[in-house]
Amino acid sequence: MKHLISITDLSVEEIDEILRLAERFKEDRYRNRITDYLRNRSLAMIFEYPSTRTRVSFEVAMADLGGHALYLSWNDLQLGRGETIRDTAKVLSRYVHGVMIRAKKHETIEEFARHSEVPVINGLSDFEHPCQVLSDLFTIKEYKGSFRNLTLTWVGDGNNVCNSLILASAMMGFRMVVSTPEGYEPDEDVIRRAREEFNGDIIIEKDPVRAVENADIIYTDVWISMGMEDERDRRLSDFREYQVNEMLVRKSKESVIVMHCLPAHRGEEITSGVLDSEQSVVIDQAENRLHVQKAILVRLLSDIEISELTE
Numbered sequence: 001m002k003h004l005i006s007i008t009d010l011s012v013e014e015i016d017e018i019l020r021l022a023e024r025f026k027e028d029r030y031r032n033r034i035t036d037y038l039r040n041r042s043l044a045m046i047f048e049y050p051s052t053r054t055r056v057s058f059e060v061a062m063a064d065l066g067g068h069a070l071y072l073s074w075n076d077l078q079l080g081r082g083e084t085i086r087d088t089a090k091v092l093s094r095y096v097h098g099v100m101i102r103a104k105k106h107e108t109i110e111e112f113a114r115h116s117e118v119p120v121i122n123g124l125s126d127f128e129h130p131c132q133v134l135s136d137l138f139t140i141k142e143y144k145g146s147f148r149n150l151t152l153t154w155v156g157d158g159n160n161v162c163n164s165l166i167l168a169s170a171m172m173g174f175r176m177v178v179s180t181p182e183g184y185e186p187d188e189d190v191i192r193r194a195r196e197e198f199n200g201d202i203i204i205e206k207d208p209v210r211a212v213e214n215a216d217i218i219y220t221d222v223w224i225s226m227g228m229e230d231e232r233d234r235r236l237s238d239f240r241e242y243q244v245n246e247m248l249v250r251k252s253k254e255s256v257i258v259m260h261c262l263p264a265h266r267g268e269e270i271t272s273g274v275l276d277s278e279q280s281v282v283i284d285q286a287e288n289r290l291h292v293q294k295a296i297l298v299r300l301l302s303d304i305e306i307s308e309l310t311e
């Protein structure tokens with residue numbers, strides 16, 4: 001049994017396989033080709049925070065593949081009244097074939113996985129967002145052809161999405177430049193692992209203008225992630241110089257694309273002008289969550305050999 005809690009729970013070969021299968025699922029969708037690789041399979045989706053993309057893409061992915069997804073809000077479960085994660089994991093394991101969790105704390109997902117008898121998927125924690133980043137890899141490949149010689153510049157908060165992207169860039173072999181205000185750098189251990197374990201080319205560049213100079217991709221995310229609402233005033237002031245706006249994008253390559261995992265806070269980390277520009281790929285990026293979730297689900301919830309589906 002395999003969990004997907006960190007992007008590093010997958011090998012490079014498994015990531016490649018998922019990206020290839022997602023490509024097939026994207027084609028299937030456009031050609032109206034129906035498959036039922038997850039017939040009679042159920043996925044429980046536990047949400048401690050709200051979600052649009054993760055919830056809908058997982059739910060539709062399960063339905064499209066002939067399976068069933070259950071949306072379970074944390075507070076509607078007995079978890080909200082103090083039932084333990086251990087008991088919940090053990091009981092749900094008898095009902096469903098996989099559990100996706102969006103949790104406030106990364107440790108919650110790790111603990112759930114320790115007691116689960118079915119695969120557990122991280123649908124975002126305060127430390128990583130691996131499904132988002134798998135789908136981002138798909139989008140990058142779609143727009144740039146391959147990962148070879150690419151530079152992705154992250155501008156903004158060194159948060160959960162940034163952590164997963166750092167690890168993914170190191171695994172897939174492209175350079176990542178990270179530009180954050182002082183005190184908002186990504187997790188030190190993540191950077192060390194990316195460099196030491198995966199030979200990652202990770203550059204920390206405080207100055208956002210210098211950071212985007214050679215970027216093929218500019219990526220940003222909200223300054224105030226879920227759970228950080230109390231820090232709003234301080235963050236709005238600390239991140240002032242780190243907005244992805246028309247002036248910053250002009251400092252980069254002409255061919256640069258702009259990515260954002262969404263939801264965006266227009267006028268904060270990104271301007272509407274950039275978000276709605278030709279260079280922005282954010283809507284395709286969001287769409288690709290659906291195709292990639294399908295590949296993740298087939299990889300984790302079925303016994304099908306992916307190589308058989310992508311030949």
Ligand code: CP
Nearest residue numbers: 051052053054261262
């Ligand atoms: N990008 C992402 O995970 O969006 P949601 O919060 O809408 O799921």
Ligand code: NVA
Nearest residue numbers: 159221225226262263
């Ligand atoms: N960093 C953001 C991502 C939302 C998809 C958050 O954690 O709120």
